[in-house]
Amino acid sequence: MNKxxxxxxxxxxxxxxxxxxxxxxxxxxxxGQILEQMQVGFDFEVKAxxxxxxxxxxxxxxxxIHTAIAKSDATHVLITHGTDSMVKTALTLADIKHKTMxxxxxxxxxxxxxxxxxxxxxxxVGAVQTLPPGAWIAMNGCIWNxxxxxxxxxxxxxxxx
Amino acid sequence: MNKxxxxxxxxxxxxxxxxxxxxxxxxxxxxGQILEQMQVGFDFEVKAxxxxxxxxxxxxxxxxIHTAIAKSDATHVLITHGTDSMVKTALTLADIKHKTMxxxxxxxxxxxxxxxxxxxxxxxVGAVQTLPPGAWIAMNGCIWNxxxxxxxxxxxxxxxx
Amino acid sequence: MNKxxxxxxxxxxxxxxxxxxxxxxxxxxxxGQILEQMQVGFDFEVKAxxxxxxxxxxxxxxxxIHTAIAKSDATHVLITHGTDSMVKTALTLADIKHKTMxxxxxxxxxxxxxxxxxxxxxxxVGAVQTLPPGAWIAMNGCIWNxxxxxxxxxxxxxxxx
Amino acid sequence: MNKxxxxxxxxxxxxxxxxxxxxxxxxxxxxGQILEQMQVGFDFEVKAxxxxxxxxxxxxxxxxIHTAIAKSDATHVLITHGTDSMVKTALTLADIKHKTMxxxxxxxxxxxxxxxxxxxxxxxVGAVQTLPPGAWIAMNGCIWNxxxxxxxxxxxxxxxx
Numbered sequence: 001m002n003k004x005x006x007x008x009x010x011x012x013x014x015x016x017x018x019x020x021x022x023x024x025x026x027x028x029x030x031x032g033q034i035l036e037q038m039q040v041g042f043d044f045e046v047k048a049x050x051x052x053x054x055x056x057x058x059x060x061x062x063x064x065i066h067t068a069i070a071k072s073d074a075t076h077v078l079i080t081h082g083t084d085s086m087v088k089t090a091l092t093l094a095d096i097k098h099k100t101m102x103x104x105x106x107x108x109x110x111x112x113x114x115x116x117x118x119x120x121x122x123x124x125v126g127a128v129q130t131l132p133p134g135a136w137i138a139m140n141g142c143i144w145n146x147x148x149x150x151x152x153x154x155x156x157x158x159x160x161x
Numbered sequence: 162m163n164k165x166x167x168x169x170x171x172x173x174x175x176x177x178x179x180x181x182x183x184x185x186x187x188x189x190x191x192x193g194q195i196l197e198q199m200q201v202g203f204d205f206e207v208k209a210x211x212x213x214x215x216x217x218x219x220x221x222x223x224x225x226i227h228t229a230i231a232k233s234d235a236t237h238v239l240i241t242h243g244t245d246s247m248v249k250t251a252l253t254l255a256d257i258k259h260k261t262m263x264x265x266x267x268x269x270x271x272x273x274x275x276x277x278x279x280x281x282x283x284x285x286v287g288a289v290q291t292l293p294p295g296a297w298i299a300m301n302g303c304i305w306n307x308x309x310x311x312x313x314x315x316x317x318x319x320x321x322x
Numbered sequence: 323m324n325k326x327x328x329x330x331x332x333x334x335x336x337x338x339x340x341x342x343x344x345x346x347x348x349x350x351x352x353x354g355q356i357l358e359q360m361q362v363g364f365d366f367e368v369k370a371x372x373x374x375x376x377x378x379x380x381x382x383x384x385x386x387i388h389t390a391i392a393k394s395d396a397t398h399v400l401i402t403h404g405t406d407s408m409v410k411t412a413l414t415l416a417d418i419k420h421k422t423m424x425x426x427x428x429x430x431x432x433x434x435x436x437x438x439x440x441x442x443x444x445x446x447v448g449a450v451q452t453l454p455p456g457a458w459i460a461m462n463g464c465i466w467n468x469x470x471x472x473x474x475x476x477x478x479x480x481x482x483x
Numbered sequence: 484m485n486k487x488x489x490x491x492x493x494x495x496x497x498x499x500x501x502x503x504x505x506x507x508x509x510x511x512x513x514x515g516q517i518l519e520q521m522q523v524g525f526d527f528e529v530k531a532x533x534x535x536x537x538x539x540x541x542x543x544x545x546x547x548i549h550t551a552i553a554k555s556d557a558t559h560v561l562i563t564h565g566t567d568s569m570v571k572t573a574l575t576l577a578d579i580k581h582k583t584m585x586x587x588x589x590x591x592x593x594x595x596x597x598x599x600x601x602x603x604x605x606x607x608v609g610a611v612q613t614l615p616p617g618a619w620i621a622m623n624g625c626i627w628n629x630x631x632x633x634x635x636x637x638x639x640x641x642x643x644x
Contacts, residue, residue: 122283444605
């Protein structure tokens with residue numbers, strides 16, 4: 001795999017707790033230090049382009065994400081994104097040719113004990129090296145075609161449509 | 162993906178600490194409860210066939226692993242294994258047809274904070290769904306052809322031969 | 323030490339993350355399972371009397387806490403409480419005689435990796451067995467007389483007045 | 484409390500896993516970084532004087548520990564020590580006057596998820612500030628007079644004699 005481009009956009013995966021404001025805020029992206037800690041054997045570059053809860057990601061934001069990926073030379077891209085509108089963003093990226101793009105995130109912040117963040121990142125990393133070009137989603141341990149998946153908000157999980 | 166067959170053979174990933182004997186032992190396989198915790202969206206079955214440090218896995222043991230996989234109906238198999246002789250076992254499995262088999266393990270026990278276990282399992286899970294049939298290795302965040310990888314014991318990591 | 327009475331009132335220590343509402347909530351008290359996990363050698367009983375962020379703990383709430391403790395037979399009491407008004411509650415309890423009461427909490431939820439929750443609970447548990455009767459605070463690894471401590475909100479820590 | 488002297492002697496608390504040697508070894512003391520992470524409000528100094536499994540701590544070693552503490556100006560001392568001969572070492576220190584000395588350790592390494600290390604350190608920290616001079620043990624959430632406690636090796640816990 002060529003150098004992996006990692007685009008971070010916010011989401012629960014990067015939420016941290018600020019006692020000050022008695023609230024959770026999106027902090028700096030965790031994925032870089034997680035991959036360093038795991039001593040991965042591939043090169044990567046992290047581009048942190050926004051810190052948004054994905055309920056607030058707009059179509060204009062999606063264009064920013066689209067442009068950042070489309071203009072890059074990278075052939076392999078991992079995008080961390082909030083889970084609520086991850087499918088929508090994936091569908092927006094689907095027209096970008098010659099790149100394998102995998103979106104993932106987490107249902108619990110990476111800073112939480114027992115978070116799914118590290119597992120999902122691992123999943124996405126394994127898949128991005130082996131999938132054909134196109135936009136894909138890695139959540140709940142499954143690799144999804146974004147046309148065939150939705151987030152079930154009640155059950156707080158991704159499932160086939 | 163059809164029901165994922167998970168074969169566990171021991172290795173560092175499942176090492177736990179017994180203060181009693183002031184020593185480590187390979188405990189029961191961690192992967193099942195990790196996948197439950199991550200609420201994965203696929204069915205799986207764990208077959209715990211041995212608990213060996215892979216320095217002590219013999220060719221007879223490899224035959225046992227080979228048979229357990231070859232006679233199964235599963236088309237997708239994840240094997241957890243010690244890292245020291247993982248490549249050797251992978252090469253032994255390479256002749257099994259029509260199954261995608263991914264071997265992984267960990268350089269630090271799953272019970273450790275900051276272990277690579279969950280990340281590696283995620284990696285293997287992502288890859289097993291997307292790889293073509295054959296035997297593969299998922300370590301250090303990379304997917305390897307077992308003919309082209311070795312464990313560098315000094316650096317304690319997997320790298321291309 | 324006689325049976326330790328543990329009174330839980332909420333606070334950051336028990337905050338958990340609900341992705342559902344993209345928000346945090348105070349969940350069920352963590353202290354009981356933490357002490358079970360640590361296999362403590364003393365008997366204890368947990369009375370969960372409210373789940374409040376301590377910015378919202380009222381004087382009426384303080385009376386409820388006061389009554390629950392004063393009418394109990396327990397000679398040793400540990401109270402988990404939000405950090406913002408912990409001092410105020412401690413001062414309210416100071417007139418209760420013949421009981422050693424230690425208040426503690428956490429600046430990061432117990433569910434967080436690297437939380438101070440377990441350390442603070444340990445601190446309070448060690449202190450409650452050895453302090454004379456009265457109301458005390460255990461935060462930042464120090465045992466405080468509530469008349470001589472305040473929470474520095476800017477620095478997010480407790481310090482001497 | 485004056486500046487806390489922390490003397491580290493090894494033990495399970497500081498055991499880490501070396502995949503290289505397929506074994507657990509005592510690594511550098513964890514207590515300093517744990518206390519930093521907990522942002523404790525007191526000054527402390529760590530003196531790492533040995534790295535021994537306490538089954539191998541000899542009477543000569545105990546003299547070394549005794550001397551290090553007796554010649555120090557510190558009035559408050561926390562000693563981390565293996566659990567197997569912790570009581571014996573505590574009894575050796577009992578004749579040192581005018582110092583409150585609390586010994587603790589862990590039944591699982593600090594590097595383990597779910598270790599008792601942080602809780603026990605908290606316990607010892609809370610107790611050392613409030614106990615009268617003498618040698619004490621903090622294990623299983625209890626503060627023990629070393630003359631009245633032993634480690635039950637079968638049950639892997641400390642209990643009254």
